[in-house]
Amino acid sequence: MMQEVATRSGAAAAPDAAPDAALDAAAEAAPVLLVAGLTVSVRTEAGLKPLVENLSFTLRRGETLAIAGESGSGKSMTSLAIMGLLPPPAVRVTAGSIRLGQTDLTAAPEAQMRHVRGDRIAMIFQEPMTSLNPVLTIGTQLAEAIRAHEPLPRAEARRRALAALTAVRLSQPERRMHQYPHELSGGMRQRVMIAMALALRPEVLIADEPTTALDVTVQREVLDLLRDLQRDLGTAIILITHDMGVVAEMADRVIVMKSGRMVEQAPVRQLFHAPTEPYTRDLLAAVPRMGARAAAAAPAPLPAAEPVARLSDVVVRFPVRGGLLGRTTLNVHAVEHVSFDIARGETFALVGESGCGKSTIARAIVGLVPHQGQITVGDHVLSAHGRDAPKALRRKVQMVFQDPMAALDPRMRVGDLIAEPLLIHGIGTAADRRAEAADLLRRVGLSPDQIDRYPHEFSGGQRQRICIARALALKPDLIIADESVSALDVSVQARVLALLQELQQEMGVAYLFISHDMAVVDSISDRVAVMYLGQIVEMGSRAQVFGDPRHPYTQRLIEAVPVPDPAHQRRPSVRMTGDLPNPVHPVGSGPERVILRDVGAGHLVAI
Amino acid sequence: MVYVLRRLIQSALILLGVSFITFVLLYVLPADPVRQIAGRAATAETVENIRQQLGLDQPLLVQYGRYLAALAQGDLGRSYLQKTEVTELILSRLPATLQLMAAGIVAELILGLSMGIAAALMRGRLGDQLLMMASFVTVSAPQFVVSLLLLYVFAVKLGWFPIGGYGTAAHLVLPAITLGILGSGWYSRMMRSSMTEVLRADYIRTARAKGLSRARVVFGHALPNAILPVIAMIGIDIGIFMGGIVVVESVFGWPGIGQLAWQAIQRVDIPIIMGVTLVSALAIVIGNLLADLVAPLIDPRIRLR
Numbered sequence: 001m002m003q004e005v006a007t008r009s010g011a012a013a014a015p016d017a018a019p020d021a022a023l024d025a026a027a028e029a030a031p032v033l034l035v036a037g038l039t040v041s042v043r044t045e046a047g048l049k050p051l052v053e054n055l056s057f058t059l060r061r062g063e064t065l066a067i068a069g070e071s072g073s074g075k076s077m078t079s080l081a082i083m084g085l086l087p088p089p090a091v092r093v094t095a096g097s098i099r100l101g102q103t104d105l106t107a108a109p110e111a112q113m114r115h116v117r118g119d120r121i122a123m124i125f126q127e128p129m130t131s132l133n134p135v136l137t138i139g140t141q142l143a144e145a146i147r148a149h150e151p152l153p154r155a156e157a158r159r160r161a162l163a164a165l166t167a168v169r170l171s172q173p174e175r176r177m178h179q180y181p182h183e184l185s186g187g188m189r190q191r192v193m194i195a196m197a198l199a200l201r202p203e204v205l206i207a208d209e210p211t212t213a214l215d216v217t218v219q220r221e222v223l224d225l226l227r228d229l230q231r232d233l234g235t236a237i238i239l240i241t242h243d244m245g246v247v248a249e250m251a252d253r254v255i256v257m258k259s260g261r262m263v264e265q266a267p268v269r270q271l272f273h274a275p276t277e278p279y280t281r282d283l284l285a286a287v288p289r290m291g292a293r294a295a296a297a298a299p300a301p302l303p304a305a306e307p308v309a310r311l312s313d314v315v316v317r318f319p320v321r322g323g324l325l326g327r328t329t330l331n332v333h334a335v336e337h338v339s340f341d342i343a344r345g346e347t348f349a350l351v352g353e354s355g356c357g358k359s360t361i362a363r364a365i366v367g368l369v370p371h372q373g374q375i376t377v378g379d380h381v382l383s384a385h386g387r388d389a390p391k392a393l394r395r396k397v398q399m400v401f402q403d404p405m406a407a408l409d410p411r412m413r414v415g416d417l418i419a420e421p422l423l424i425h426g427i428g429t430a431a432d433r434r435a436e437a438a439d440l441l442r443r444v445g446l447s448p449d450q451i452d453r454y455p456h457e458f459s460g461g462q463r464q465r466i467c468i469a470r471a472l473a474l475k476p477d478l479i480i481a482d483e484s485v486s487a488l489d490v491s492v493q494a495r496v497l498a499l500l501q502e503l504q505q506e507m508g509v510a511y512l513f514i515s516h517d518m519a520v521v522d523s524i525s526d527r528v529a530v531m532y533l534g535q536i537v538e539m540g541s542r543a544q545v546f547g548d549p550r551h552p553y554t555q556r557l558i559e560a561v562p563v564p565d566p567a568h569q570r571r572p573s574v575r576m577t578g579d580l581p582n583p584v585h586p587v588g589s590g591p592e593r594v595i596l597r598d599v600g601a602g603h604l605v606a607i
Numbered sequence: 608m609v610y611v612l613r614r615l616i617q618s619a620l621i622l623l624g625v626s627f628i629t630f631v632l633l634y635v636l637p638a639d640p641v642r643q644i645a646g647r648a649a650t651a652e653t654v655e656n657i658r659q660q661l662g663l664d665q666p667l668l669v670q671y672g673r674y675l676a677a678l679a680q681g682d683l684g685r686s687y688l689q690k691t692e693v694t695e696l697i698l699s700r701l702p703a704t705l706q707l708m709a710a711g712i713v714a715e716l717i718l719g720l721s722m723g724i725a726a727a728l729m730r731g732r733l734g735d736q737l738l739m740m741a742s743f744v745t746v747s748a749p750q751f752v753v754s755l756l757l758l759y760v761f762a763v764k765l766g767w768f769p770i771g772g773y774g775t776a777a778h779l780v781l782p783a784i785t786l787g788i789l790g791s792g793w794y795s796r797m798m799r800s801s802m803t804e805v806l807r808a809d810y811i812r813t814a815r816a817k818g819l820s821r822a823r824v825v826f827g828h829a830l831p832n833a834i835l836p837v838i839a840m841i842g843i844d845i846g847i848f849m850g851g852i853v854v855v856e857s858v859f860g861w862p863g864i865g866q867l868a869w870q871a872i873q874r875v876d877i878p879i880i881m882g883v884t885l886v887s888a889l890a891i892v893i894g895n896l897l898a899d900l901v902a903p904l905i906d907p908r909i910r911l912r
Contacts, residue, residue, distance in 0.1 A: 085815055118818030125816075130809040135831045135906050144827070145817040180907040196817065 031058035032203045032236045033082070033121075037096035038106075040077050040086065040260075048094060051077045053260045055096070059204065064230065064237040066251035066268070068244065070283075070489035071460070074260035075240045079206045081106070082238075083123055084113040100204070119149040122197035126209035128189035132181035138165075138192055139177030145196050164195040168225060186354075187218035194225065201233055208240045215353035215516060220560035223250060242489060244287045245519075245562030248272055249570075256280050268566045286494040287564045288519035290546060306379075307341035308396070308477040308510045309365060313373035314338045316360050320584065333583045333591055334360040335371070336534040342478060345504065347511040349521040349542075351557070352531035355583065358514045360534075362480045365512070366397050378477060395425060398471035402483035404463035408455040414441070414466050415451035421473045440469040443506075445499060461492035465499065472503065480512045485520060497524055518561045522546050530554045533583055535594050540603035550605040614899070618892040625888040626678070626881070630671050633877050640875040644687050661687070674881070683885070684878035686871075693882040697864055701886070703773055704863030707786070707856070708848060708890075710779050712841065714787025715794060720837070722791065723798025727833075728825065730803055738795065746792030750851050754785040754858040771860035782859045786851050790844060794837060802833040831905055838905070842891075842898030849887045 040052040052074040059065050067075045080086050081093055084105060098105040100120060105113065117123075125131045133141060142161035146152065152160070158177065165173035168191040181189055190210065197205055207226065211219035227250065230237055239250055247254055247268065254271045256263045256279065264277040275281045316335040319328035335357040342348045350358040364371040367382055375382040380393045398421070401407045408417055418440050419433040428436065438448035444465040455463055464484060471479050481500070485493045501524065503509065515521050521528060522542065529539040530553065538551040549555045563570075585591065594606035641658045642649075649657075658664050662673060677684060683693035726738040745753075761781060762770045768781050805811065806829055814828045849865070856865035864883050871879035903909040 083816055085812060114818045114820065116818070117816055123816045125809060125813065127809050131813045133810040133814065133828050133832070134908055136828070144819065144823070148818045148820070148823075182908045193813070196813075 030060070032061050032100070033059040033238075034099040035059075035078075035082070035096070036099070038078065038081060038093065038098060039095035040074070040081050040091065041094040042091045043089075050094075051091065051260050052081065055257075055260075055262055057255055057262075057265065059236045059238060061203070061236055062230065062234045063252045064239055064250050066239045066241060066247045066254045067257060068241060068247050068254055068283075069257035070242055070491065072259065073257040075257050076208055077260075078257075079123065079208050079238065079240055082204075082206060083117055083121060084108070084110070085117075115149065118145055118197075118202070119200050120202050121204040121206065122200070122202040123206040123208065124190070124193045124197050124210050126212050128186045128193055128213060131193055132189055134181055136180070137177065138179055138181065138184070142177075142192070142196050142199060146199055149200055160199060161195075164199040165192070167198070167229070168192070168195040170195070185218075186214055187221060190214060190218075190222050191225065194222070194229070198229055198233065198235065201235070203236060204238065205230075205235045206238045206240070209242070210239070211246065212241070212243065216518065216560045217353065217556055219246075219562070223562070226250070243562065244272075244284060244490070244564040248564045248566045248568070249562045251566075256283065272564070272566050282491060284564070286491040288490070288494070288497075288517070288523045289564060290519045290522045290558065290561060307343050308378065309342045309512070310376040311341075311361070311365070311373070312339045312376075314361070314364060314375055315372040316357070316364055316369055317372075318369075328587055330584050330586055331590070333534050333585055335364065336591060337373070337593055338531075338534075338536055339373075340529055340536070340539065342510050342512055344477065345508045345510055346526045347504065347513050347524055349513040349515065349525035349528045350531055351515060351518060351521050351528060353516060353557075355533075356531040357534040357583075358531050359482055362399065362482050362512065362514055365478075365480060366394070366399060391425060395474045396477045397480065398474060398476040398478075399480045399482065400464070400467045400471050400484040402486055404460060404467050404487070405455065407467050408463060410455055413452050413454060414458070417455070417466065418469045418473055421470060425474065427474075436473065437469075440472055441466075443472070443503070444469045445495075459492075461488055461496060464488060464492075464496055468496075468499065468503070472507070472509070475507070476509060478510045478512060480514070482514045483516070484513075486515065486517060493520070500524065518546075518557055530557065533591060535591070535606070536596065536604075537594060537606040538604065539596065540601075544601065544603040548603070550599060550603070611896075611900070614896050618889075618896065621892055622885060622888055626675070626885055627671065629881055629884045630674065631667065633880060634667050634670070636875070640687055640877050643875050678885075683882040686879050687876050688874055689876070689879075693878045696867060696879065697882050697886055700862060700864045700867050703861060704852060704856070704865060706779065707782055707852065707861060707863055708845075710783035711786030711790075711848065711851075711855075712844075714783045715790035716787075716841075718787055718791035719794025720798050720834070722795035724802055724825070724830070724833075726795065726799040727802035727806060730799075735799075739799070742792040742795040744792075745788045746796075748788070750785060750789055750854045751858060753788055754782070754855055757781050757785055758858070771858075773860075773862050778859075778861075782855045782861055785855050785858075786848065789851060790848070793844075794840070797837055797840060798833065801836050802829060805829045805833040808832070835902060835906055838898050838902055842895035845894035846887070846891045849890065 035058070036056045038052060038055040039050055041048040041050045055074075055078060057065065067078060069075045077086070077091070082098055082105065086092055093106045096106065100116065103112070103116070105116065108116070132138070139158055139161055142164060143154065143157040146157045146160050147154070150157075162173055162177060165176055170176055170188060170191050176184070176188075176192070181192075184192065210226070211222050214222060223246065226237070229235070237250075239246070241247060251268045253265065253267050255265045256271070256277070258279055263279045264271065264275065266276075271280065272284065275284060314335060315337060318332040318334055320330040320332060321328055338357075338361060340348065350361060352358050360369060363369045365375055365377065365382075371382075371384055377393055378396050382393070408414075412420075415434060415437045418437040422428055422433045422436060427433070434451070438451055441448050441451060446462060446465055446469075450458075455466065458466065467484075485496050488496060497520065500511065504511065513521065513525055525542050527539070527541050528545040529536045530545065530551065531537070532553045538545055538549065538554045545554060546558065549558055583591070596604040597607050599605050641654050641661070641663060645654050645657055655664075662670060665673075674684065681694065683697070685691065686693055686696060689696065722738050722742060726735045729735040729738075758770060758781065761767050768777050769775075772778055811824060811829055814824045819827070852863065852865035853869050854865075855861065856863045857869050860866075864886065867879060868883040870876075871883065
């Protein structure tokens with residue numbers, strides 16, 4: 001770290017004086033990008049408010065610098081400042097410099113920045129689903145990026161574009177050139193973004209949460225790809241991420257940021273093994289790790305009592321209509337022959353990648369989608385049409401969703417939000433309900449004084465607590481938590497997970513915990529079912545599934561999770577470029593049904 | 608295409624509904640067409656005769672059934688007063704109206720879209736506020752006022768365009784602009800909000816991160832996305848347009864079906880009113896169908912089914 005500071009101040013002292021020849025000679029060691037004292041501020045009614053304050057770092061050729069931090073830490077603002085893409089006019093650089101070679105990007109006029117962007121500094125973004133223009137073909141979008149910087153004829157640019165698509169190992173690149181973004185999966189789109197960013201061999205690539213929106217196996221492929229390309233091209237990468245696992249795997253050096261300020265800067269091993277700042281230590285401690293609970297692997301005692309919910313042979317299909325008369329021509333096989341029990345007071349987890357049917361199961365249990373087969377909640381059998389579930393049944397099952405902002409009506413006070421289930425079910429008087437809401441607020445770790453506030457006055461984690469309080473209001477037997485902690489920062493996530501466990505011990509509620517995050521599932525669940533294309537391929541106690549995964553898909557999922565430890569040696573795995581098979585089948589045919597076999601002590605594996 | 612076929616069947620049903628509602632409304636109307644035909648001096652006997660001749664003494668459903676039977680053969684009936692076939696009357700005037708309509712839509716789109724795009728790019732600044740004020744004025748100004756104002760300034764005072772009539776391109780300019788001005792206010796507001804939203808999209812940030820020029824970002828990336836809701840609007844808008852056409856054709860002496868309708872309404876000439884209403888409804892239905900068919904050409908995500 002000291003060395004960093006020295007380099008920076010030295011370069012800052014005489015930046016313009018450095019002759020070109022000397023630069024060439026020192027190209028290998030010389031910083032590609034030099035950020036000094038960068039301050040980015042937003043203009044508010046109360047004056048300038050800094051979003052990034054006095055940030056300094058250097059980036060060398062071929063190195064990967066991770067900027068890690070939780071939401072609001074200013075990491076994305078830093079990247080937008082480097083690109084000159086801060087949202088005008090409110091947000092701008094108010095101090096410091098960003099030097100790319102001889103140019104100070106903070107002072108460069110827009111016309112000059114346009115030549116830097118895409119050509120010398122490229123960027124890939126978090127949301128591959130929305131980062132490509134939906135009305136232009138992949139080929140057009142790639143070729144125009146090339147032609148923006150090199151005066152090439154259209155055909156030549158398209159040839160280069162095709163080469164770039166081939167380089168990111170996209171299957172059938174010729175066909176992709178003519179396809180539109182919506183015809184590609186998220187992982188494929190992110191490959192296109194990478195192809196676009198690297199087509200012109202920029203000196204710096206800024207990757208802003210490049211894999212956050214992707215499934216874990218796809219994330220693995222994209223990370224591998226980025227690393228390979230970096231090795232081939234020598235691009236310097238600024239990797240912006242909240243995921244310490246990704247940091248450990250990719251970074252050479254790490255900057256930890258909090259509230260716009262740099263907390264710590266260190267080489268990756270040093271940061272993980274000997275963090276100096278308390279904030280870094282807390283951040284690392286909050287990261288869920290797979291296998292952390294393995295030592296305490298006493299299998300959860302399975303109560304023999306009546307399960308709170310039982311699914312037997314549940315099938316959910318969504319018809320796709322077509323033709324002149326709108327007849328069903330295809331079926332989306334969302335859930336296929338799924339059976340499991342959830343015991344009172346246990347946490348049953350469903351894991352799998354997007355589109356595997358885990359959320360559809362949740363919706364079937366609360367009667368929001370029609371199903372075949374039998375779903376029993378308590379002693380009620382759910383009607384199959386997915387409507388008119390009796391109120392009594394709804395009292396027993398409540399849900400907590402992924403996005404706490406979208407799940408709370410912004411015009412209602414939190415007291416009313418929490419008391420609303422009681423109101424709907426006609427429980428108690430207005431005063432009783434208010435008292436109950438206050439009590440619930442206290443139980444989820446908020447202050448009863450906040451009962452008359454509105455949702456927007458709370459942070460994301462607090463809002464999720466409000467959602468949990470609302471779910472608890474009816475004293476349900478089962479709470480379905482559908483990706484309930486996925487949108488939260490790790491430190492907040494850890495606290496919400498702890499809260500869920502506390503409440504379980506206090507109230508004996510069972511959870512159906514749905515998540516794509518293997519580490520989180522490992523840290524909270526008693527039993528786990530792994531889903532793939534609508535079917536359960538492996539099910540058993542947490543220790544069985546995570547400790548002794550038998551199904552190849554489970555193994556691949558676990559293998560793919562980035563481990564927050566730079567010393568971790570990953571077993572070399574086969575690089576995959578294929579896509580998930582499609583769950584859509586013509587009427588009358590369907591996917592092959594997997595058979596689960598008991599490999600011992602209730603550990604079920606598909607054969 | 609299965610889709611077009613299904614839409615055409617739907618359209619036929621819509622037209623049937625329109626014809627029935629219009630028919631009933633005209634039936635219950637207190638104005639008596641027979642009195643109009645017979646004139647004030649006619650005896651009660653003459654009136655009854657005419658009524659019988661026209662079949663207006665029959666019950667509503669019988670009258671409607673007869674009308675439909677004729678309609679199925681493409682016969683819209685005979686005008687009570689002009690004693691000519693309604694089909695002929697409408698066909699002779701349709702080209703003029705279609706011409707005016709096309710010119711009006713073009714004027715409306717040029718004015719509206721350019722104002723909307725400009726406002727979105729200047730969002731929050733003075734130019735934006737001025738443009739939105741202008742759009743507010745154009746939306747609120749009644750068409751007969753706008754048309755008279757344009758006539759006074761450009762035809763009477765400046766003498767750039769003829770005062771009224773039909774024939775040359777010069778005749779077309781003022782009526783088309785009058786028609787266009789009303790819609791341009793709507794379109795500019797719609798385009799502004801649509802464009803503002805699109806400019807915030809992730810793919811616009813990507814386009815800028817590629818180092819594209821501003822013009823390429825706005826016209827190559829933002830416009831095709833922002834224009835989609837506007838296209839859907841054009842289909843619906845034809846209905847409002849027909850209302851405007853009645854006014855504008857009367858003011859400018861444009862010999863189209865709007866003028867025909869206006870005269871027919873004054874004289875309770877039911878077959879013409881029915882005919883014009885059906886043709887207008889047909890225009891709206893076709894306009895919507897065209898808008899829906901164009902949308903997937905711009906946005907590949909839209910699948911027709």
